[in-house]
Structure formats: structure tokens, C-alpha cells
Amino acid sequence: MIFSQLGKGLIVSVEIFILTLVFSMPLGLLVSFGRMSKNIVIRTIMKVYISIMRGTPLMLQLIVVYFAPYYVLGMKISSAYRFIAVIIGFAVNYAAYFAEIYRGGIESMPKGQYEAAQVLGYGKTQTFWKIILPQVIKRILPAVTNEIITLVKDTSLAFVIAVAEMFTIAKQIAAAQASIFPLMIAGAYYFIFNLVVALVMEYAEKKCNYYR
Amino acid sequence: MENKNLQENNPMENKSLQETNPMENINLLEINHMRKQFGNLEVLKDISLNVKKGEVVSIIGPSGSGKSTLLRCATLLERMDGGDLIYLGEAVCRDENGESKYVSKKELKKFHRYFGLVFQNFNLFPHFSVMKNIIDAPVSVAGVPKKEAEQTARKLLKQLGLEDKADAYPYQLSGGQQQRVSIARALALKPQILFFDEPTSALDPELTAEVLKVIKQLAKEHMTMIIVTHEMNFAREVSDKIIFMEDGVIQQQGTPQEIFQSPNERVREFIGKLSD
Numbered sequence: 200m201i202f203s204q205l206g207k208g209l210i211v212s213v214e215i216f217i218l219t220l221v222f223s224m225p226l227g228l229l230v231s232f233g234r235m236s237k238n239i240v241i242r243t244i245m246k247v248y249i250s251i252m253r254g255t256p257l258m259l260q261l262i263v264v265y266f267a268p269y270y271v272l273g274m275k276i277s278s279a280y281r282f283i284a285v286i287i288g289f290a291v292n293y294a295a296y297f298a299e300i301y302r303g304g305i306e307s308m309p310k311g312q313y314e315a316a317q318v319l320g321y322g323k324t325q326t327f328w329k330i331i332l333p334q335v336i337k338r339i340l341p342a343v344t345n346e347i348i349t350l351v352k353d354t355s356l357a358f359v360i361a362v363a364e365m366f367t368i369a370k371q372i373a374a375a376q377a378s379i380f381p382l383m384i385a386g387a388y389y390f391i392f393n394l395v396v397a398l399v400m401e402y403a404e405k406k407c408n409y410y411r
Numbered sequence: 412m413e414n415k416n417l418q419e420n421n422p423m424e425n426k427s428l429q430e431t432n433p434m435e436n437i438n439l440l441e442i443n444h445m446r447k448q449f450g451n452l453e454v455l456k457d458i459s460l461n462v463k464k465g466e467v468v469s470i471i472g473p474s475g476s477g478k479s480t481l482l483r484c485a486t487l488l489e490r491m492d493g494g495d496l497i498y499l500g501e502a503v504c505r506d507e508n509g510e511s512k513y514v515s516k517k518e519l520k521k522f523h524r525y526f527g528l529v530f531q532n533f534n535l536f537p538h539f540s541v542m543k544n545i546i547d548a549p550v551s552v553a554g555v556p557k558k559e560a561e562q563t564a565r566k567l568l569k570q571l572g573l574e575d576k577a578d579a580y581p582y583q584l585s586g587g588q589q590q591r592v593s594i595a596r597a598l599a600l601k602p603q604i605l606f607f608d609e610p611t612s613a614l615d616p617e618l619t620a621e622v623l624k625v626i627k628q629l630a631k632e633h634m635t636m637i638i639v640t641h642e643m644n645f646a647r648e649v650s651d652k653i654i655f656m657e658d659g660v661i662q663q664q665g666t667p668q669e670i671f672q673s674p675n676e677r678v679r680e681f682i683g684k685l686s687d
Contacts, residue, residue, distance in 0.1 A: 309534075311530060311532055311534035312534060312536065314488055314530070314534065315530065315534035315535075315536070316536075317487075317488065317523075318486055318487075318488070318523065318526075318527070318528045319523070319527075319548035319552060319596070319597075319600065320520065320523040320524065320548060320552040320553065320600070321548065321551075321552055322520075325551065325552070329547070329551070330536055333538050334537065334538055337538070409580065410537045410538045410580045410581070410582060411537060411580075411582040
């Protein structure tokens, strides 16, 4: 009973997890480009964006994303928007963290790689996608793994706008039964979830190990 | 389209750039009054230099004399501030009122086909196999069919004594082998001129010898080359012309004999220190 209820919550957690990655990883790349832009306006905007995203609680950001349409735009908030707000909140928050990881990776690339590509006639776009990015991915995988594992646990923050992910449900059951047992089960589920994530990332790192 | 362009600008030239006769006397590279400064530091002051087809030119001189900057300007890694840079009669930039005016970015691209550059630290792409390092630019930049590029690459690898390394990754190779791969990578694009920026400075003497052997072999095949080097004996042996640079100017240029028996005491002193 508990297991199946938590299982349902787990599915929501996994949905948040996957959708967040799908949106935040590419978005982070765009943000990191902006952060490294020669244009000082774009660069500054991205700096401010990153500093707000990292400097305020994700829980608060979720609340802001959820209520802003009502308070700022006077729109009516439908309950379907809850889940969307969670995804938007997570995606823009994680994009900021990913952007800084990408930037670290990109800036760590030796200048010689760019110069060799330039002399061989590669254009800027080709150089980035063929020469730079594959090497950056290898360099940033450990940091990305950290971030992804944090995300698994952060999905529990969705409770703040009453999205019924696993932790929300665990708390409800725990309150109803006056027992912490459901929370322990939820903990076990998170742990297993992260074990899977860690295994996948380890495999990805191994895949990148064909060169140094 | 490239060919058409070439012909328009170079009436002397026929399609086969590699053919010898009509080209014999044309300057593959012409540098006039090249100037370059970084901030207030004048690194190159009025450098002029001509390189003909088949010539091997060595550039020697102390550190900080501007040798590498000269090479970087010639290979478009740096923009020169003043002077002309001309490949096969086509200007990359011309001096206008003491300032180098470059052709448009789009036109700039085609000049990359005229030259290759071999770096001091090889700068191979570590995530590509040796084969891919060599064929990727010809295939994805120059549009050579993959099969053809692979054939060329195998020929080059054989020529450079690396035929069994096609599937290896750079980290699995010695420094000397890596440098030879990077020479192969440059040659695969069939450049008119090959530049070397201290190609053996990162190598121990044994590996140095194996790379110098390859360059000597290329010289025998009349590859046009400009080599920045500290290997005096090698420079003497391989060069048609040696340029001695110091403080951003060419102090002396001439045949190896002229340089090694230079009346200029500073040149003799420098060479004496470095030759054994």
C-alpha cells in the first residue's frame, strides 16, 4: 500500500527530474555563452541571473514562478500550472548551475585546440561542436554528476506548491499514520534512484575514457 | 570557385598549383613591412620576407625576438598592425596609411588552404584517433570524399613511419610520433607552405632527431617550408635561407653559409652558443 502510493509519487519525481534535465542542460549552455559573451550587456545580465538563481532558495523561486502570473499579471492560476511551474522553476535554477559548470569546462580548454582548428580551416561553429564540446563534456562529467544527484533530492522541494511528488506523499502518509516509516521508505527510494543515476554517469565517464 | 578566384587574381597560374614550371619564380609568400605590437610593446618592426616555391627558410634568434609572432601573423592567428601579407599574389592584407587592411572575413577563410602550421605542442585533437585527426579537416572542411582522404592519410602515415598507428589515440603515442601525426595532419590539406613553430622544442633529443628526419625528407621533396627553430645544425643542413631575428627585426638573412660565417658578431655569438 505505502509502497505503491510512494511508487506513484516516485513517478512524478522522475518526471520532474527528467524534464528538468531536458530543459536545463541546453538552457545552461545558452546561459554560459551569454556569460562568456564579449557583449558586456549580455554578460552582465547573465551574471545577475546566475547570481540570483544561486543566491536565493530554490523553494522561494518555485513559489515565485507559481504565483507570479497571479500577482504580476493578474492571471488566474489553474491547478495544471502547478506542475509546469515546478518544471520552469527547476529548469531556470539548474540552468544557472549548469552554465557555470559548462563555463568552467570551456574555459579550461587549451588555446592550442582552438588555434589548431582555426589553422586547419574549421569555422567557429564546427570548432565548438566537433573539437571543443566533446572534450568539455569529458571534463565536466564529475561536476555534472554531482548536480544531477542533487537534483534527484531537490525534486522533493516541489511539495512547496503542492505537487504530489514522492516526498509530499510520504509526509502525508507519515502524518496520517503518525509514523516515520513512510519517510524511511521514501529515503530508500531516493537512494536507489541516485544509485541508478550514479551508475549511468559512471558508465558515461567510462565511455569517455577512450582518450586522455 | 576557389580555382576561378585564383586564376582571376593570378594570371600566371594554371590550375595545378603543385606543378613546378610556371610557378618557379613566383613568391608563395610575400611579407612587406610587417608590424605588430602588443599594447606598447613593439614585437615586430618592419619585417619583410619573400618565400619562393620549394624554398626552405629557417628563422632563428633568441627568445622574445618575435619569431613566433611572425609565424602567428603569417598564419592568421594574430592580426598584424601594419604591412602587407600576400599569398600566391593574393593579398590577405595590404598596408594603407601604415595600417594593415584585411580582406573580409569570408575571403580570409580561403587563405587557410594555402598554408599549414605545425605547433610546438602538437595540438592534436585528443578525442580523435590518429586517422580522424588527419582526415577530419579534409573531409569536413575541404569536402574531400572520406575514402580519398583515408587513402591520402594512409600514404602520409606510411611516409612518416606511422602506418601501424592509424587507430591509436594521441595519448598512446610518444611526443615524436605525435608531432609526426601533426605534420601528417597539416600535409593532408595539401598546403602550399608549411610553417613549423619550434617543432622539436617539446621533445627530447632522440625524438627531436626523428621529427627532424621527417622535415628533411619533406625538404628533399621540395615542400616549401618556414621553420622557426633552435636546432642550428638542422637549420644549416636543411635551409636554403636562414633568417636571424632579434628585437623584432631581421638582423640578417642569407644562405646558411652566409649566416654561419656572418660578419655580424651577435649572429655568430648566438649560433656559437647553440651549435655543438
